[in-house]
Amino acid sequence: MVFGEMQKEVLGRDGSGNYMHSTMKDVINLRQVRKAKARQEAEAKAAANRAAFGRSKLEKQSSKAKKDAVNRHLDSHKRDKDA
Secondary structure: OOHHHOOOOEEEEOOOOOEEEEOOOOOOOHHHHHHHHHHHHHHHHHHHHHHHHOOOHHHHHHHHHHHHHHHHHHHHOOOOOOO
16 A cells, blocks of 8 residues: 555544544644643533532522421431430
8 A cells, every 4th residue: 555545534623623534644733632622621521510510599598498408307207316
């Protein structure tokens, strides 16, 4: 096989920062690919954190009140240790 005929698929990045498939003859900067991948992973982690921790004050107070009510209900039904 002649070197110029080799058409191996590699992962590259287009101008918009998205990943694309290119052929072996295209030159890619691996540092830029690593940084783009790290940016995408960081954005995915940030989105997950926003979903997990991005609650309003009212939502936090509501869930705390529900949790406290459940704990009070359970505590009221406990048996004494000396009995």
